[in-house]
Structure formats: structure tokens, C-alpha cells
Amino acid sequence: MKKVSAEQVIKRLKIENPWWETRKIPTAYLAFKPRSYLELFYPLVQTKKIRRATVLMGPRRVGKTVILHHTIQNLIDSGYDPNKIGYFSVDHPIYNGLGLEELLELFSAATEANYHEDECYIFFDEIQYLKNWENHLKLLVDRQPNLKCTVSGSAAAALKLKSSESGAGRFTDFLLPPLTFxxxxxxxxxxxxxxxxxxxxxxxxxxxxxxxxxxxxxxxxxxxxxxxxxxxxxxxxxxxxxxxxxxxxxxxxxxxxxxxxxxxxxxxxxxxxxxxxxxxxxxxxxxxxxxxxxxxxxxxxxxxxxxxxxxxxxxxxxxxxxxxxxxxxxxxxxxxxxxxxxxxxxxxxxxxxxxxxxxxxxxxxxxxxxxxxxxxxxxxxxxxxxxxxxxxxxxxxxxxxxxxxxxxxxxxxxxxxxxxxxxxxxxxxxxxxxxxxxxxxxxxxxxxxxxxxxxxxxxxxxxxxxxxxxxxxxxxxx
Known part of the structure; x- marks a missing residue:
């Protein structure tokens, strides 16, 4: 049985990360007006003064993927190198069985960014599809000081439980609730x-x-x-x-x-x-x-x-x-x-x-x-x-x-x-x-x-x- 090659995964990554070529997030996300919560969320993601990963949680369909892409666009507009910004929709079947570090190696292969040495912003969407994600993420925070990781997921209860249990001192939780009036x-x-x-x-x-x-x-x-x-x-x-x-x-x-x-x-x-x-x-x-x-x-x-x-x-x-x-x-x-x-x-x-x-x-x-x-x-x-x-x-x-x-x-x-x-x-x-x-x-x-x-x-x-x-x-x- 054939296995999905690294080249196929990289092709998928280029589709999910069009800003590597265009400096713009997909039009579908640009069409949405940003929620007010973006002004609260973006500083947590952008700052490197505190060495922590950001865990975006909340109910389903409140706009978590949209706010991630708006954050990416803000980073690009602020002068950050688009090739050092990586986004992974972890629920896609093509990533099945791959750990966070394996995904990062593919990111480096696609962009020539060295995530071990370069300052990179990495986003893992729907992280709950990765088994033991909290342990993987904790290791990245500890071992890769140049990485600023942000994860999100729709299984809000699971994220909150595992973030609290494993991420003390390493994760910052951010709740994106339903819309206020x-x-x-x-x-x-x-x-x-x-x-x-x-x-x-x-x-x-x-x-x-x-x-x-x-x-x-x-x-x-x-x-x-x-x-x-x-x-x-x-x-x-x-x-x-x-x-x-x-x-x-x-x-x-x-x-x-x-x-x-x-x-x-x-x-x-x-x-x-x-x-x-x-x-x-x-x-x-x-x-x-x-x-x-x-x-x-x-x-x-x-x-x-x-x-x-x-x-x-x-x-x-x-x-x-x-x-x-x-x-x-x-x-x-x-x-x-x-x-x-x-x-x-x-x-x-x-x-x-x-x-x-x-x-x-x-x-x-x-x-x-x-x-x-x-x-x-x-x-x-x-x-x-x-x-x-x-x-x-x-x-x-x-x-x-x-x-x-x-x-x-x-x-x-x-x-x-x-x-x-x-x-x-x-x-x-x-x-x-x-x-x-x-x-x-x-x-x-x-x-x-x-x-x-x-x-x-x-x-x-x-x-x-x-x-x-x-x-x-x-x-x-x-």
C-alpha cells in the first residue's frame, strides 16, 4: 500500500499557506470583518517576552479559524516574514499520524526556514486530532525558544482539560466566546x-x-x-x-x-x-x-x-x-x-x-x-x-x-x-x-x-x- 509522500504533504501545506507567495491570507477569510476579540488575541500571539504557547478555545463555529488567519495577516502587515509563518489544519487526513515536530520539519522543507534557529510563528488548528498534543506542545515550548506556537480546537472541553493538566506555566488559554450584542x-x-x-x-x-x-x-x-x-x-x-x-x-x-x-x-x-x-x-x-x-x-x-x-x-x-x-x-x-x-x-x-x-x-x-x-x-x-x-x-x-x-x-x-x-x-x-x-x-x-x-x-x-x-x-x- 502506498504511503503519502513528503512532497504531497508539502503541496498541501502550500495550499494552506498561500501567503508564502502572495503575502495574503485566503480571500474567504479576508472577506470576514475581524471580531473585536482580535485586538485581545493578537498581542498574546505576537509577543515573545513570555515563552508560552497560546491555546485558543471556545464553542464550535464562533470563528476560531478566522481569527487565526486574521492574526496571520496582522503579522505579515507588521513586517514579519511570511515564510516564517506556518499554518496546519491538523484535522486534514493527510497529516494523520504525523507529530508536531514532523510537521515542523515539513514546514522547513517547504519554506527553507530553520525553525530551530529562526523566529517563527506556527499555528496548529484543530489540535485535538493529534493524540497527546499537549505533551508534544509542551516539549516544543521547552526546547524551541525561537518558536511561538498557537493552537486551537473545536473540542473546547478537551482543550481546556488537557491545557490545565499539562500546560501549567507553558500555555496561555484564550477563550473566544459566542458574539456579544x-x-x-x-x-x-x-x-x-x-x-x-x-x-x-x-x-x-x-x-x-x-x-x-x-x-x-x-x-x-x-x-x-x-x-x-x-x-x-x-x-x-x-x-x-x-x-x-x-x-x-x-x-x-x-x-x-x-x-x-x-x-x-x-x-x-x-x-x-x-x-x-x-x-x-x-x-x-x-x-x-x-x-x-x-x-x-x-x-x-x-x-x-x-x-x-x-x-x-x-x-x-x-x-x-x-x-x-x-x-x-x-x-x-x-x-x-x-x-x-x-x-x-x-x-x-x-x-x-x-x-x-x-x-x-x-x-x-x-x-x-x-x-x-x-x-x-x-x-x-x-x-x-x-x-x-x-x-x-x-x-x-x-x-x-x-x-x-x-x-x-x-x-x-x-x-x-x-x-x-x-x-x-x-x-x-x-x-x-x-x-x-x-x-x-x-x-x-x-x-x-x-x-x-x-x-x-x-x-x-x-x-x-x-x-x-x-x-x-x-x-x-x-
């Missing part, structure tokens, strides 16, 4: 729906709240994945794309392969149940009774789904912001609201599920940060989002509403008022459908803000805030 509008060139902050007030304002809400509803249904927002065909049947190409591959292939899950039907049923109840309080007891699956098994499944970046759990505190010793109750949120629409059906402006989906959207913006959030619940009250400071005191709280009713009847926000009084908090935010205003009730200052505008603001501030921190660290290092 800010990025969604930016990619569609709809940022003009929002008026930027002025020096006078420092807050965003809607230019037209009806149109902003219209885009927000579209974001709830289709806005998590770059490929979806540009395709009317996919939007006509989101379940076919998001469910089959994203969710099913995680549930049927990634997680069973990584964790040895035997009963995939159980896992699928649990995820569907949690997706339908996104933003609702659940308990292991309740989930166990409803499914007939042991509580310990459900707990493990939830951990697996979190590792795959499909869901996030949020834990409960009481009226005085105290945590419960036993986490019997908790909330589960989808990491992007459009997952729910793909599994069930798109929502409309007046749909019964719009409130829960709006709350899911707000939480999904915050999931892009390292901010740890809670919700408060006690016998006769609940507050949707609470942030505790390092002293475990309430620093801010938000009540999420998809209605303007409480703008005219703020006294009805009894739970939020009670919570603020109990924790000596002077103010809180309340989201609305269209209204923006400051109102004081019972010595509590309420900031009313449209849900869509709040989502935009959080997404913008998180990414831009990280950029400012990154720039500060970079300037400090130099």
Missing part, C-alpha cells in the same frame, strides 16, 4: 443604532430604541455565531445548522469521547431540559426526579456541559447576600440565547419566553468576563443578578425586565427594594423595554435602562476594558 451590531455595521458616550454623561444612548430592539430580538434568535448572522438560508432553519453542526457534535462526539459518557440520550435530554429552562431555578433533586437519572450523574453531566461552554451555572445567595452551605438550588444559563431558538423556535417581541431569553442574553454578555455573579432568592423575593465584592458585600444588583411597567410603577419592585435595604445598597439597575431614566423610591436610586442597550454596553465595556488592561500591561513591560 456589541460585536453582533459591529459585524453587521449597525453600530449607528447606538450613540457613543460623550464626555458629558459617559453612557451609551439608543439612536432609535425600536430599531435597536428589533436587532436585539434578531440577536436573541440568530446572533451567537458569525456564520449565522450573514446567512438568510441558515436563519430560515437555524436548528439544522446550530443543532446539528454545533450542539450535536459536542453532545454526540466531543463529550462522550473525552469523558467516556455511555448514555448519550441521557445527556441530550438533560441539555434540552436545561436549555428550555435557561434563567430558571433548578435543583439536582428536581432534575433527577424528572429524568430518572442519579443526582451524582446529573452533576457530572452539568460539569461536562460547562466545560464545553454550552451552559453556565449561577449560584444562589439569600436576602442578606449570604451564600448557602448546600447548593441545593441554582440557575443554569445558555452561553448564548440563540441556542434555545435553534432547539425550539425563534421568539418574537411578545413571546412568553422573551423575558427568560433577555435575562439569558444579559448573563451571556457577563460570561465574557471573569466576573462572578449570583442571584438572590428568599421566601418572598428574588433579584436576578447580584455581584459581590472581595469582602462578599453587594457591590451592585440588577433586575431584568422586558417591560416598561416598572418604570411607571417602581414601587412594585418590592424584592429589589428590600434587598437593597438589607444590604445597605443605595442604588440598583432595572432593565426595561424602551425607557431610560433615574428614579428614586424609598431611598433606593433606580437606573432604568433598556435591556438591549444594557446588553450592548456590557459587551462593549468588557472587550474594550480588557483591551485597556492589555495595553497597560504591554506598555508597562516595555
Amino acid at each position: 456589541h460585536e453582533y451590531l459591529e459585524l453587521l455595521d449597525k453600530n449607528n443604532l447606538v450613540i457613543p458616550p460623550s464626555e458629558a454623561n459617559g453612557f451609551f444612548k439608543p439612536r432609535n430604541i425600536e430599531k435597536l430592539n428589533e436587532s436585539f430580538i434578531h440577536y436573541l434568535n440568530y446572533g451567537g455565531y458569525p456564520e449565522v448572522i450573514f446567512s438568510d438560508i441558515i436563519q430560515s432553519d437555524p436548528g439544522r445548522f446550530i443543532k446539528s453542526d454545533i450542539i450535536d457534535k459536542v453532545l454526540l462526539r466531543d463529550l462522550p469521547g473525552l469523558y467516556g459518557i455511555q448514555d448519550i440520550q441521557e445527556l441530550n435530554y438533560l441539555f434540552t431540559t436545561l436549555a428550555f429552562n435557561s434563567s430558571n431555578e433548578v435543583s439536582l433533586e428536581e432534575l433527577s426526579k424528572g429524568s430518572g437519572v442519579a443526582k451524582n450523574t446529573i452533576k457530572k453531566y452539568i460539569e461536562y456541559l460547562e466545560a464545553a461552554f454550552l451552559i453556565r451555572t449561577v449560584h444562589r445567595i439569600d436576602r442578606t447576600a449570604k451564600r448557602f452551605k448546600r447548593a441545593n438550588f441554582f440557575k443554569v444559563y445558555l452561553t448564548n440565547p440563540s441556542i434555545r431558538s435553534a432547539l425550539f423556535s425563534p421568539v418574537t417581541h411578545s413571546d412568553e419566553a422573551i423575558g427568560a431569553l433577555s435575562e439569558t442574553a444579559i448573563y451571556s454578555q457577563w460570561f465574557h468576563s471573569d466576573t462572578l455573579l449570583h442571584y438572590a432568592r428568599w421566601k418572598n423575593g428574588e433579584v436576578d443578578i447580584v455581584h459581590l465584592n472581595k469582602q462578599l458585600k453587594v457591590s451592585w444588583a440588577i433586575e431584568v425586565k422586558w417591560t416598561d411597567r416598572f418604570f411607571t410603577r417602581p414601587h412594585e419592585l418590592k424584592s429589589l427594594i428590600q434587598f437593597c435595604h438589607s444590604n445597605n445598597v443605595t442604588g440598583a439597575a432595572v432593565t426595561t423595554m424602551t425607557k431610560s431614566e433615574k428614579v428614586t423610591v424609598e431611598n433606593v436610586n433606580f437606573d432604568f435602562i433598556p435591556t438591549s442597550l444594557y446588553c450592548y454596553t456590557v459587551g462593549y465595556n468588557i472587550v474594550k476594558g480588557k483591551q485597556n488592561i492589555r495595553e497597560g500591561l504591554t506598555s508597562g513591560a516595555t
Whole structure:
């Protein structure tokens, strides 16, 4: 039986690395407008002050391969030699059985770059297809100081697990999440729906709240994945794309392969149940009774789904912001609201599920940060989002509403008022459908803000805030 020759592999490499001749990445990637996260990702890849490999992880179809190619183009535009930049799509069958060092030898043969001595940037896409990749990569970091390696993969749970276990001190993890509402509008060139902050007030304002809400509803249904927002065909049947190409591959292939899950039907049923109840309080007891699956098994499944970046759990505190010793109750949120629409059906402006989906959207913006959030619940009250400071005191709280009713009847926000009084908090935010205003009730200052505008603001501030921190660290290092 004939084996694939080195010459055939090099031919494939030249197809995957057209910039060796053209100084440009493929047109298909140039056509995509870069995500805001590129400004955070590129400095990690480009810098050689820290000897580490970068591990790009995240859910399927969020644009990891695109951001790799945009990074390559940035390197070329910054003056780096294109022949010392190598990209490998490791999932291609032609690379089957080849280790990282063997791939690097072929890279050197194709470009005449000496990766042992020359400064080279190497990108391994879909790295999970290489067995024991984390050990190979660790050796490269240790033995090849001139190499700057970046790897990515769609099996996010596997990458996170192996990166944490084997890459301590050698790998830097970077999470590329689904689109924020800010990025969604930016990619569609709809940022003009929002008026930027002025020096006078420092807050965003809607230019037209009806149109902003219209885009927000579209974001709830289709806005998590770059490929979806540009395709009317996919939007006509989101379940076919998001469910089959994203969710099913995680549930049927990634997680069973990584964790040895035997009963995939159980896992699928649990995820569907949690997706339908996104933003609702659940308990292991309740989930166990409803499914007939042991509580310990459900707990493990939830951990697996979190590792795959499909869901996030949020834990409960009481009226005085105290945590419960036993986490019997908790909330589960989808990491992007459009997952729910793909599994069930798109929502409309007046749909019964719009409130829960709006709350899911707000939480999904915050999931892009390292901010740890809670919700408060006690016998006769609940507050949707609470942030505790390092002293475990309430620093801010938000009540999420998809209605303007409480703008005219703020006294009805009894739970939020009670919570603020109990924790000596002077103010809180309340989201609305269209209204923006400051109102004081019972010595509590309420900031009313449209849900869509709040989502935009959080997404913008998180990414831009990280950029400012990154720039500060970079300037400090130099």
C-alpha cells in the first residue's frame, strides 16, 4: 500500500499557506470583518517576552479559524516574514499520524526556514486530532525558544482539560466566546443604532430604541455565531445548522469521547431540559426526579456541559447576600440565547419566553468576563443578578425586565427594594423595554435602562476594558 509522500504533504501545506507567495491570507477569510476579540488575541500571539504557547478555545463555529488567519495577516502587515509563518489544519487526513515536530520539519522543507534557529510563528488548528498534543506542545515550548506556537480546537472541553493538566506555566488559554450584542451590531455595521458616550454623561444612548430592539430580538434568535448572522438560508432553519453542526457534535462526539459518557440520550435530554429552562431555578433533586437519572450523574453531566461552554451555572445567595452551605438550588444559563431558538423556535417581541431569553442574553454578555455573579432568592423575593465584592458585600444588583411597567410603577419592585435595604445598597439597575431614566423610591436610586442597550454596553465595556488592561500591561513591560 502506498504511503503519502513528503512532497504531497508539502503541496498541501502550500495550499494552506498561500501567503508564502502572495503575502495574503485566503480571500474567504479576508472577506470576514475581524471580531473585536482580535485586538485581545493578537498581542498574546505576537509577543515573545513570555515563552508560552497560546491555546485558543471556545464553542464550535464562533470563528476560531478566522481569527487565526486574521492574526496571520496582522503579522505579515507588521513586517514579519511570511515564510516564517506556518499554518496546519491538523484535522486534514493527510497529516494523520504525523507529530508536531514532523510537521515542523515539513514546514522547513517547504519554506527553507530553520525553525530551530529562526523566529517563527506556527499555528496548529484543530489540535485535538493529534493524540497527546499537549505533551508534544509542551516539549516544543521547552526546547524551541525561537518558536511561538498557537493552537486551537473545536473540542473546547478537551482543550481546556488537557491545557490545565499539562500546560501549567507553558500555555496561555484564550477563550473566544459566542458574539456579544456589541460585536453582533459591529459585524453587521449597525453600530449607528447606538450613540457613543460623550464626555458629558459617559453612557451609551439608543439612536432609535425600536430599531435597536428589533436587532436585539434578531440577536436573541440568530446572533451567537458569525456564520449565522450573514446567512438568510441558515436563519430560515437555524436548528439544522446550530443543532446539528454545533450542539450535536459536542453532545454526540466531543463529550462522550473525552469523558467516556455511555448514555448519550441521557445527556441530550438533560441539555434540552436545561436549555428550555435557561434563567430558571433548578435543583439536582428536581432534575433527577424528572429524568430518572442519579443526582451524582446529573452533576457530572452539568460539569461536562460547562466545560464545553454550552451552559453556565449561577449560584444562589439569600436576602442578606449570604451564600448557602448546600447548593441545593441554582440557575443554569445558555452561553448564548440563540441556542434555545435553534432547539425550539425563534421568539418574537411578545413571546412568553422573551423575558427568560433577555435575562439569558444579559448573563451571556457577563460570561465574557471573569466576573462572578449570583442571584438572590428568599421566601418572598428574588433579584436576578447580584455581584459581590472581595469582602462578599453587594457591590451592585440588577433586575431584568422586558417591560416598561416598572418604570411607571417602581414601587412594585418590592424584592429589589428590600434587598437593597438589607444590604445597605443605595442604588440598583432595572432593565426595561424602551425607557431610560433615574428614579428614586424609598431611598433606593433606580437606573432604568433598556435591556438591549444594557446588553450592548456590557459587551462593549468588557472587550474594550480588557483591551485597556492589555495595553497597560504591554506598555508597562516595555
